[in-house]
Amino acid sequence: MQMRTKALLEGHRSLCLIGLGYVGVPLLASFSDIIKVVGVDTDEAKINSLNQGIDPNQEFASDSFNLDNIKLCSNLNEVLNCDTYIVTVPTPITKNKTPNLSPLKSASKSIGQKLKKGDLVIFESTVYPGCTEEVCIPILEQESNLEFQKDFNVGYSPERINPGDKVHRLDNTIKIVSGDNPDTLLEVSEIYRLIINAGVHKADSIKVAEAAKIVENVQRDVNIALMNELALIFDRIGINTNSVLEAASTKWNFHRYSPGLVGGHCISVDPYYLTYKAQELGYFPNVILSGREVNNRISRFLSNKIVQHIGKFGLSLSEARVLIKGVTFKENVSDLRNSKVIDLINHLLSYSIHVDVVDPWANAAELNKNYGIKLASTPSGKYDCIVVSVKHKQFLELDELYYSNILKPDGLLFDVKNQYSGKLKNIAVWSF
Ligand SMILES: NC(=O)c1ccc[n+]([C@@H]2O[C@H](COP(=O)([O-])OP(=O)(O)OC[C@H]3O[C@@H](n4cnc5c(N)ncnc54)[C@H](O)[C@@H]3O)[C@@H](O)[C@H]2O)c1
Known part of the structure; x- marks a missing residue:
């Protein structure tokens, strides 16, 4: 087992989830069953609601969350003791039907400001092939003054859940995973295997994983x-x-x-x-x-x-x-x-x-x-x-x-x- 997963399982580290919406909340529920999780969302009302065990999207009952393992906050600066981040912020379109990457850029900026050597950032938001490497990673490097792949690593694992669907759930749907090198891929796979019973599919590259998700919906x-x-x-x-x-x-x-x-x-x-x-x-x-x-x-x-x-x-x-x-x-x-x-x-x-x-x-x-x-x-x-x-x-x-x-x-x-x-x-x- 990789050191990162071991530290999460032994409770020495918490996993940080950024963006607690339709995608982030199921992850919060699943991971909190097993490891410590810090959930971050800029929407204070969501934080207040989740703090009482209430899912603002009415998808999960309050007993779905192990509140003993959950800390919630609206500002990434308050997050302590994390070296692994999963990003599930929205990726909407503009009025002209082009990608609106503002939430993704803003989340990357906040993470970059906290990033330390040895950290791993996994993006889940749906994007075009190339976006993680062309848009997110440069922001992480710029904000952290760290060097990608030498000082920190990045994975991408698209979300395939179908809200409202009680049959195809997070735990029984194969998760596509990718990483910037084979070691990262192993770490990303291990983290998701903690919650995904159906297992993972290791994509050849981050771009392949990004494209696979888009293709499903296209x-x-x-x-x-x-x-x-x-x-x-x-x-x-x-x-x-x-x-x-x-x-x-x-x-x-x-x-x-x-x-x-x-x-x-x-x-x-x-x-x-x-x-x-x-x-x-x-x-x-x-x-x-x-x-x-x-x-x-x-x-x-x-x-x-x-x-x-x-x-x-x-x-x-x-x-x-x-x-x-x-x-x-x-x-x-x-x-x-x-x-x-x-x-x-x-x-x-x-x-x-x-x-x-x-x-x-x-x-x-x-x-x-x-x-x-x-x-x-x-x-x-x-x-x-x-x-x-x-x-x-x-x-x-x-x-x-x-x-x-x-x-x-x-x-x-x-x-x-x-x-x-x-x-x-x-x-x-x-x-x-
Ligand atoms: N909803 C789905 O069915 C679904 C399924 C698969 C993939 N996806 C993809 O997953 C991503 C998230 O979708 P969603 O439906 O969960 O969105 P959502 O709007 O329900 O949730 C996103 C959350 O991120 C928060 N947020 C925005 N910017 C932030 C920031 N900078 N820092 C912290 N929190 C921030 C928002 O307040 C919101 O609560 C999108 O890329 C979407 O395309 C969604």
């Missing part, structure tokens, strides 16, 4: 984009896309994906990291960018469908009432970031349509503060259209009687995720 984005494009075509033809896919899926080599809204912090963002790098290198990534463009069109396509339905009955748009069920970017999570349902709501509001929004997972204050949208506690009255936009488990249980009580006789239910497929017989349902 592949998913492009596959969904193809389904969305088919849905736009089949809508014009007048056939149901899900029925087409169901039929086509009976062939052994057909890959089933579903059309829909593509939002969130990963699938709708990560491809832009790769397309940025590609263009920097003089290559225009046609397929990836076309896929993004098609996926970004779907909220407008849905709002047009709603407007068309309202127009059919001669109702003025300002008299129309629409209920949106589900505003988070996907099912069974509270994450609102880049939710395309928010785009859909804004399109409808721009037509002066009355929109009520309900969601058992979303945080009302956050929705109002960040997006200016009010969350209703329950539906009220009858609606011209109901859009079930997210497959939250609470919605799966709802039946025909529930919907017929809140839908006008000429109303239309948009089953965006096709979750009631064939189950609602006596009300009008649209699905892809």
Whole structure:
């Protein structure tokens, strides 16, 4: 066993986690079971909440954290007795859809100011291939006055967790690991093996590990984009896309994906990291960018469908009432970031349509503060259209009687995720 892992296991050292969000908190929970951990996040409210054992993202129950092994703070300067850092800060995009590396640069700067000889820094944030070496390491060197590989080492291990997914978890998903040399790779592997039962995959280099993560999400984005494009075509033809896919899926080599809204912090963002790098290198990534463009069109396509339905009955748009069920970017999570349902709501509001929004997972204050949208506690009255936009488990249980009580006789239910497929017989349902 490497000295670093031994010191962590014997409690002589703590592991420092920087960024306690959807990715950092699961690591905090898992590592705190085994070793001492110091968690750092610039968001004081998160620190206060976690200090009481409350996960701000509602993913983990309080008994998931071994608080005896956890110290939390909002400033890296307060961290003592650490020689290993794991960075899980966000990597969003700018308005122009280019990488926004500010959080990553700022975290690298703070670590650089504390860095000592012999330290190891592992980055987990999703980035384009080359980012760790071209952006983060130079900052670490500059701030520390230390020399990379001689004085300190760097690893990269992308996060693959899927918040809300109780089947594919941190501990049972193989972790890709990489390091700046074989010894670093060994140390990085050992650290993650403490918490990952499924084991690790040792990538050839940091760039390979960075690229592997991006590719996972690009592949998913492009596959969904193809389904969305088919849905736009089949809508014009007048056939149901899900029925087409169901039929086509009976062939052994057909890959089933579903059309829909593509939002969130990963699938709708990560491809832009790769397309940025590609263009920097003089290559225009046609397929990836076309896929993004098609996926970004779907909220407008849905709002047009709603407007068309309202127009059919001669109702003025300002008299129309629409209920949106589900505003988070996907099912069974509270994450609102880049939710395309928010785009859909804004399109409808721009037509002066009355929109009520309900969601058992979303945080009302956050929705109002960040997006200016009010969350209703329950539906009220009858609606011209109901859009079930997210497959939250609470919605799966709802039946025909529930919907017929809140839908006008000429109303239309948009089953965006096709979750009631064939189950609602006596009300009008649209699905892809
Ligand atoms: N959310 C996912 O499902 C998921 C899955 C795989 C990979 N990733 C990647 O993991 C990274 C983190 O994503 P996330 O969803 O956990 O983000 P998040 O926004 O939920 O959490 C990031 C946390 O970092 C904190 N932070 C920002 N700058 C900081 C700094 N300089 N110092 C200390 N703390 C700082 C923020 O306050 C926040 O709490 C991203 O690169 C993301 O693409 C996310």
